[in-house]
Every structure is written in C-alpha cells, then in structure tokens.
Amino acid sequence: MAKLTREDVLKLARLARISLTEEEVDTFAGELSAILGYVEQLSNVDVSGLKPTNQVTGLTNVMRKDEVRNYGYEPRDLLKNVPSTQDNQLKVKRMIG
C-alpha cells in the first residue's frame, strides 16, 4: 500500500506549485496515503481486452472554422481582473533567469 512520507508530500507540493506549512505536510501525508490506499483496490481488477475511456459520448475531434470573431469585449474590460498590468499587458515577475 502506498505510504507517503513527508518528503513525498513536499515533492508533490513542489510539482503542484503549492507551499505547505509544517503541520499541513504531516496531515496530508496521512490523508493522501489513506486515499491512495482506497483507490489501490483497482490494481486487482481484471481489465483484459478493455480500452481506457477518455470521452464518454463518443465524440472525437470537433472542428470549427479558424476565424476571428468579435464578441464585443474591450481589452480594458478583460484586463480588469489582472492584478498588475502595464500598457494593456499582464505584468509578471521575471520567468527566465
């Protein structure tokens, strides 16, 4: 059974870009192990001859014309929720060293 250590939890949190408090690391180690322990029952299920399902109603690639449409939005309205902007663009911290 999957038993997650504190290090495992910290690694997952790093991959998922979440900071955790010391207390959260301990709590999640126990809780995530219990959840993974529960879903591990799937490992014993015989699925020979079956394919994985991605889409339940059988739709495959749904295409539309690649054309510009005017939905009537003003850039300044679309940018209203952005915490930091400059010249109608998003302003973020440096991403590449």
Place this chain on the structure above:
Amino acid sequence: MSAWKPIADIAADVQNGNVSAISLVEQSLAAIDQHNEFNAIIATTEERARTRAADIDARVAAGKNAGRLAGVPFIAKDNFLVFGAETTAASNILKGFNAPYQSTAIERLEAEGAICVAKANLDAFAHGSSTENSDYFTTLNPHDKTRVPGGSSGGSAASVVLELAPFALGSDTGGSIRLPASFTGCVGYKPTYGLVSRSGVVAMGSSLDCVGPLAQTVTDTACILDVIAGRDELDSTTIERDKAGYELPSTSYDLRTTKIGVIKEYMGEGLDPGVRTQIDSAISKLKAAGAQIVEVSLPSLPLGLAVYYVLCPAEVSSNLSRYDGQRYGHFTQDATDITDSYTRTRQVGFGGEAKRRIMIGTYVLSSGYYDAYYKKAQTVRTKVIDEFAAAFKQVDFLLGPTAPMTAFRIGENASDPLQMYLTDIMTVAANLSGVPAISIPDGESDGLPVGLQLFADQKCDRKLLEFAQAVEGVIV
C-alpha cells in the same frame, strides 16, 4: 403550499401582465433576506436583477414577447460566471473576480427572460459533499440546522427548498446536484454528459462535469433543461438536443409498459435502514401502478468511487493549474520571484480539499504512476460503461437510492476526507458512464428527506424526465 407557482405559470402571469417581473424579484430578494441564517447565498445580484426586471416589465407593457421564462427569478451556484456579482466558486483564490463574460447556461436563461438574483454557496471549486469545504461558510440544511445540505451544490438545493427562487442551477461532477437534492428534499437533474454547455462554469473534472437544474418538481426541472440544453460552439463536448425537446406534457407516462431495474449493488450492505424503507416503499408503489420491477446487477459499481477518486483529482490538478495569481484572483504582493508568487498564491488561495485533490492528481499523473493509477482507472471506467449499456438492454430505467444515508451532522465527516468521499458512492457512476440521472424526493426518514435516484441510457434525457414525472406522481 409553495411560495412559487409552476415555472410555466409564473412566466405566463408575467407575460399576461397579471404579475410584474419586479415584484417577483422583490419576493425572491425578501426571501433571501429572511432566510439569511441558512447561509445558502454568497451574494445577491440585486441591482442587475432589478434593471432586468424593469426591462422585462417594459417589454410586456409594450406588448412584446418577454420570453418563455419571463420574469422568473433563479439562483446560480457561484461557479457560474454571472454579471452583477463576483464569481468565486466559494474559494479564497477567486475572491474579487468579476466575470468579463457570462456562462452559456446563464445567457440562454436570460435570453428567455429569466432573472438571476443571487449566487449560491458550494464547497470551494465544487470539491465536496456538504458545503463544509466552502472558504466562506457552511450552508445549513433547511430541515435541521445542525445538519449539512449535501454538496457541492448545497446552496442551490437549500435555496430551492427554502423557496428563495423557483429554481437554481448546479453542477454535478460526482453527484453534486443529486446529493444535495436528496439531503434537502428537492429534484436535482444531471443530464447526459455534454447535453448542457459548461462554457463559463469553473472547470473541475472536465470528463465528468455536467450542468443541470434543481427545482421543486420534475416538470419545472424539465422546463429549465429545455432552455439550457443543446450544442454550444463554446463547449466542444456538447451534443445535439432531443428533437422533441424536454418540456413535459401533463399527460402521464404509462408505467404499465415500463421495466425498471433495481440496482442490486446499491441495495446491499451499508444502506441506512430508514433510507431502505423509503426506497422499498417507492418500489412497492411502482409495482402497484403496474410497472415491472426486476433486480439488475452491475458488479463493477462498487469500484466506481475508486475510479472517480483517481480521475477526478487528476483532472482537478490540471484544471486548477490555471489559478496562478497572475491574471486574476488572489495575488501575492511581495513575492521574490515567479515561483514564489505561484506557490504562495496557491498556499493562501486554496483550502485543504483543493490542495488534497491537486496533490492526489499530481501523484496519479506523475511518471511511474500514470499507468498504475490513471490509465487503470480509465480502463475500469470502460467496464462501468459497458455494464450500464448491458443493463439498458434488459430494462428501460435503473433505480436506487441517491445516497446511502440522510443528511449527516455538520462536522461529522470533516476530519476524515475518505469518509466524506464515501457519501458519493451511489452518484459517481452516472458521471463515469455519462448517463443521465435524477434525484427525486422519496419521503422522509426520522424527519430528514430521502432521495430516489433514477437513471436512463445516454441521450435518453427526455424519456427519463417523462418517467420521473410519472414516478413522482406515484410515490408522493
């Protein structure tokens, strides 16, 4: 006696000038105010609602058609993008977010004259079965204030039962419409996957998410589905609507030609005796009405929850990666670099359940575990789908409880996430297989509502609603 007439009658009253849209909006807002203690509502959209009501009343006065839902107030779960109030999905990370566009479901309802008056509480990002995971507050069950209303659409369900509005919108990824409908005593409908557009609804598990109505009766539920169902180019997973539409005639469905399968796996161990009594009583009434009842086994259903709690967190971890604080939502002012900005935004912005699901999802999708967890779950999902398909070759509809229990006490499952997940054990299979399912009130056990769940094959939504209307007539 309900505070609200059937939805079609309300709209007719408005169109005929017997009732004004503004008086209906005021009635709804007054009820919201009066029942504030239940915490069903996060925010009202009253200013915009009053403006829209005035427009509708002006149309009626000018002799124009004001729409099939003219002046009908409704409440949207707070994960629908709506003008006139913030859309937060009851999360800290989206506090202060004002939608720049509206969800397709809201647009379609507004086009027919319906008026959104408020946003309902939910478990943050729709992760939960009780509204206890809301980053705001827990909604109280209208039947017992010490108990949960179910979730995640708990605020929507409580709104309908408290008669704050004639109907509400919810979303159902693993039972989030049906479970609260069951716990509070209203009708909750999860359509066939893709029948209602999710454009403008905060995404959770995209291969599972469905949008649907909650209302007092099957007839009202069908009336709303008829307005919101069908293809939408903004959601490429949407499917064609039924040519016959979904509005139901008053003539009753003939139960004497109907073959109903009772799901064996949902009637076994772990079912609360009080719930069992109510389900058995409904089955007896259906038999007396001439329906043919058989027991049907779908042996993989008990695995459904394990499949769900691999696939759903996997999709959650992907969908919630967009909340990085750079474009909208909570922002960390004093971050040292971009990674620090992401991680601290998500630390503060996500509650415990969102973090749990993101990390489980990250785990099952990570290299080395992908085949054992994610791909395996997708393959067991195929097994569940095949069993539903086989069952619908034998019977017209399937039947079972919506949940193994009635509404539990606030705090009862709060310290054990896995125990909370087990609440969804009878609802997740419909999401895994894409079939439509409905929860309708089936009396009470110790003063708490019990929900009866009915299923039909994919794309048989109209047939399911006709049947559910007949069942509702027989078991009430």
